[in-house]
Amino acid sequence: MASKCRKFVPNMFNKSKCQACFGSKEAHSAAALESNKASRKVSKCGYLFVSPDFDFSNPLDRTRRWQRRFFRLFDDGELTYSVDEAPDTVPQGSVDMNKCTDILDAEKITTHPNSIAVVTPEKTSYFKADSKEEIQW
Structure with missing residues (x-):
């Protein structure tokens, strides 16, 4: 069931719920979500490396480029x-x-220093930086 809100505004305590109607983000129309995207602010930005989707237990995959x-x-x-x-x-x-359930140090999995795993119910994503300071988001 779609929400009647014209603009999705994240609740300060639960960002997946709307401040105005407390409906879920998914219940809002595409127009309401686009309206929110135009007004949102960047909290942090910078260059990092993302791993292509591959199996880190396979030694051949580990050599692929980030x-x-x-x-x-x-x-x-x-x-x-x-x-x-x-x-x-x-x-x-x-x-x-x-939707993130965990953020893990992934150096043992990826064999790359300064790498992390961001775990969500849908997927685990691997990111790395050149230094410990750069990965501290």
């Missing part, structure tokens, strides 16, 4: 990454950090 991408963490909890930092570049991927 891709350098520009990441943006928005105040509504969406983490997006794209090939460059231009604001109009279409993101290549995103993670809804409101």
Whole structure:
């Protein structure tokens, strides 16, 4: 059932719920969600590396190249990454950090220093940085 809200505004305590109607983000129309995207703010941004989808237990997959991408963490909890930092570049991927169940040190899994695993019910994504300071988001 779609919400009658014209604009989805994240609740300050639960960002997946609307401040106005307390309906879920998914219950709002595409127009209401687009209206929110236009007004949201970037909380943190910078370059990190994302791993292509592969099995780290396979030694051949471990040698594949990580891709350098520009990441943006928005105040509504969406983490997006794209090939460059231009604001109009279409993101290549995103993670809804409101659905994140765990963030793990992934160095033992990936064999890359400064790597983390972001776990959501849908997927586990692997990211890394050149230094410990850069990965501290």
